[in-house]
Amino acid sequence: MFEALIEGIVNLSSPHSLMLLAAGSVVGLLFGAIPGLGGTTAVALLIPLTFGMEPWQAIILMGGVMAATSTGGSISAILLNTPGIAPNAATTFDGYPLAQQGKAGMAIGAGATASALGGVIGVISLVAVIPIMKAIVLLFTPPEFFMLAIFGLCAIAVSSGDRLLQGLITAIIGLMVGFVGYYDVTSTVRYDFGIPLLEDGIKLVPALIGLFAISEMINLAVKGGSISESASDVEISRISDGVKSVFKNWSTMVVGSGYGTFIGAVPGVGGTVAAFLSYSTQAQRDPTPDIEYGKGNIKGVIAPESANNAKDGGSLIPTLAFGIPGSAETAVFLGVLVLHGIEPGQKLLEDHQDLVFTLVVALTVSAVFATLVVLGLAKYMALLTRISVHMLIPTVTVIALVGAFALNTEIGDVVIAFIFAFIGYFMIRFNYPRVTFTIAIVLGSITELSFHQSMLISDDDMSIFYTRGLSIFLLFLTILSLAFPTFRRKMKERKLAKEEAEQ
Amino acid sequence: MRIPEHRRPSAYYILIILAVVILFIVTSYQYKITDRMFPLMVGYVAVPLLLLDLLALTDSKIGEKISVFFSAKTPKEVDEDADPTKRTLGQELLIFLWMGALVLGIYLIGFLPCTPVFVYCWMKYRGGYSVKESAYLAIGTIVFVYVLFELILQYELYPGIFLYWYG
Numbered sequence: 001m002f003e004a005l006i007e008g009i010v011n012l013s014s015p016h017s018l019m020l021l022a023a024g025s026v027v028g029l030l031f032g033a034i035p036g037l038g039g040t041t042a043v044a045l046l047i048p049l050t051f052g053m054e055p056w057q058a059i060i061l062m063g064g065v066m067a068a069t070s071t072g073g074s075i076s077a078i079l080l081n082t083p084g085i086a087p088n089a090a091t092t093f094d095g096y097p098l099a100q101q102g103k104a105g106m107a108i109g110a111g112a113t114a115s116a117l118g119g120v121i122g123v124i125s126l127v128a129v130i131p132i133m134k135a136i137v138l139l140f141t142p143p144e145f146f147m148l149a150i151f152g153l154c155a156i157a158v159s160s161g162d163r164l165l166q167g168l169i170t171a172i173i174g175l176m177v178g179f180v181g182y183y184d185v186t187s188t189v190r191y192d193f194g195i196p197l198l199e200d201g202i203k204l205v206p207a208l209i210g211l212f213a214i215s216e217m218i219n220l221a222v223k224g225g226s227i228s229e230s231a232s233d234v235e236i237s238r239i240s241d242g243v244k245s246v247f248k249n250w251s252t253m254v255v256g257s258g259y260g261t262f263i264g265a266v267p268g269v270g271g272t273v274a275a276f277l278s279y280s281t282q283a284q285r286d287p288t289p290d291i292e293y294g295k296g297n298i299k300g301v302i303a304p305e306s307a308n309n310a311k312d313g314g315s316l317i318p319t320l321a322f323g324i325p326g327s328a329e330t331a332v333f334l335g336v337l338v339l340h341g342i343e344p345g346q347k348l349l350e351d352h353q354d355l356v357f358t359l360v361v362a363l364t365v366s367a368v369f370a371t372l373v374v375l376g377l378a379k380y381m382a383l384l385t386r387i388s389v390h391m392l393i394p395t396v397t398v399i400a401l402v403g404a405f406a407l408n409t410e411i412g413d414v415v416i417a418f419i420f421a422f423i424g425y426f427m428i429r430f431n432y433p434r435v436t437f438t439i440a441i442v443l444g445s446i447t448e449l450s451f452h453q454s455m456l457i458s459d460d461d462m463s464i465f466y467t468r469g470l471s472i473f474l475l476f477l478t479i480l481s482l483a484f485p486t487f488r489r490k491m492k493e494r495k496l497a498k499e500e501a502e503q
Numbered sequence: 504m505r506i507p508e509h510r511r512p513s514a515y516y517i518l519i520i521l522a523v524v525i526l527f528i529v530t531s532y533q534y535k536i537t538d539r540m541f542p543l544m545v546g547y548v549a550v551p552l553l554l555l556d557l558l559a560l561t562d563s564k565i566g567e568k569i570s571v572f573f574s575a576k577t578p579k580e581v582d583e584d585a586d587p588t589k590r591t592l593g594q595e596l597l598i599f600l601w602m603g604a605l606v607l608g609i610y611l612i613g614f615l616p617c618t619p620v621f622v623y624c625w626m627k628y629r630g631g632y633s634v635k636e637s638a639y640l641a642i643g644t645i646v647f648v649y650v651l652f653e654l655i656l657q658y659e660l661y662p663g664i665f666l667y668w669y670g
Contacts, residue, residue, distance in 0.1 A: 051656070165552060166556065172546075175545050223590075391630070414610075
């Protein structure tokens with residue numbers, strides 16, 4: 001493991017690698033700061049640039065993007081009350097009031113430092129888990145893989161806010177998309193409807209480019225206006241006070257990072273839930289604060305920011321160990337790995353530990369680098385959020401389509417990207433989660449393969465899924481995740497009844 | 504039991520998905536049992552879920568119960584939380600036409616001529632920018648695409664079907 005870590009550091013130490021990392025971090029910061037774009041769009045758009053790269057170079061570039069996105073998102077959350085990406089939403093509660101009180105610099109300093117430290121803690125947790133990851137993966141045979149995929153899909157569906165039904169439907173449609181094309185278990189081409197383009201299946205990269213990058217542009221075009229109307233002429237000073245406040249409130253940062261790592265490791269739950277939970281826990285831990293939460297308490301910035309960056313390390317645990325993405329961003333990142341011939345799971349952990357550690361080092365360095373950039377250039381980054389959508393839409397759309405084409409230099413891929421752009425737009429329009437859809441597409445083939453292998457092992461006896469220890473545990477987790485919305489509703493009803501009784 | 508006017512677009516969307524799922528199920532039966540077993544299971548789970556989703560849109564007691572069971576919100580609360588952006592069909596069709604024209608343009612004349620034309624037209628006619636500003640961004644975008652993809656990454660960008668026919 002130590003050798004792999006050294007190799008990871010060596011991979012990152014060349015000037016070319018550092019340039020890639022810096023470029024990835026800057027793109028991540030910019031896409032994170034501009035509301036409506038986000039890290040998934042950035043990773044999807046950059047995929048074509050990695051085609052000619054070595055796998056470790058592609059990993060460095062993507063690691064840079066992933067680690068920097070939520071740091072960038074905190075700028076618009078604090079200055080404009082508009083989170084750059086969803087996980088920064090909890091930062092607005094105290095970040096924006098601080099900005100209104102003339103303490104924007106302090107909030108940005110605290111947010112950026114908490115992000116960096118949270119990111120580093122998340123990555124350290126990932127490193128700590130790597131040695132036992134191999135042993136855990138070996139416990140999984142096809143029935144367990146099948147149940148894990150089903151649990152992952154249900155957890156992701158449940159995590160899509162208050163739309164469980166839509167989440168489940170989207171997961172199923174995503175699985176169906178994953179069935180299209182050549183099925184190597186039986187050497188049959190299925191659901192291609194005689195269209196040659198579909199014979200090899202829906203190509204993941206053009207589909208993701210359409211689903212995230214172009215669909216967002218269509219949505220922006222329909223909505224119109226500028227990305228943010230708010231003025232951002234805020235005085236940014238006292239950044240160092242913010243940096244110091246994180247060290248002063250180190251326990252808030254550590255607890256937030258713990259939430260981020262732990263929740264990030266649950267497929268699909270992601271940074272938003274981690275940030276909100278971290279924020280509410282902080283508010284509960286501190287019942288008599290000096291400054292009320294929601295009115296500019298600096299701990300209300302530190303808690304969510306440390307959580308949403310720590311989740312990067314956590315969400316890579318299921319991605320690298322089982323090929324089950326922890327978030328949309330890691331789903332697209334998984335596409336990058338597959339594109340470069342890297343198969344997640346036991347093989348990756350045994351044969352390509354150097355790549356895993358290259359990613360670990362890239363995430364760590366990028367988290368720190370992005371923070372330094374934010375601390376230095378916060379004022380100018382805030383201006384980005386005022387870019388007119390009419391400048392963004394044509395340029396991003398064209399570059400995305402060129403990227404979709406560049407994968408196989410096939411014009412059919414442009415059509416795939418175009419079709420998925422519309423699917424993505426309608427999912428935004430009718431509030432169906434694209435994250436669930438994406439992860440289901442990725443999981444489609446793994447799920448079916450594990451199902452078939454399980455049927456072969458058991459001689460077509462379905463009881464194999466609920467008679468083995470680990471399978472039963474995963475089945476229990478699946479039921480628990482599906483029951484979660486009902487449990488939450490009951491809690492809400494009870495709380496309301498209690499409040500009414502008190503009145 | 505009826506679906507209120509403002510929820511009808513969602514209902515049409517569900518019906519389209521339902522049609523796709525039914526097509527998927529029907530198509531599955533032309534494959535061998537091994538090939539269709541898992542996809543069919545998935546397809547058959549989708550149908551009741553979609554019907555429940557459709558029922559949840561109705562202004563009936565059962566609709567409310569389904570909505571509350573799956574989302575902890577009544578249909579009314581879901582409406583209140585919906586994206587407030589007003590989207591008209593005409594507005595959406597116009598954007599789809601722009602995007603469709605871009606893809607058709609790429610198919611016919613290729614990326615290099617199509618990119619600056621699309622960026623310029625969008626900036627000028629949708630964004631209301633001046634000729635100069637639109638031209639600057641159009642030139643900037645095509646230079647970026649050409650330098651990055653053709654020169655640095657050495658991809659041969661699609662030249663368009665016309666060039667294939669006549670070239």
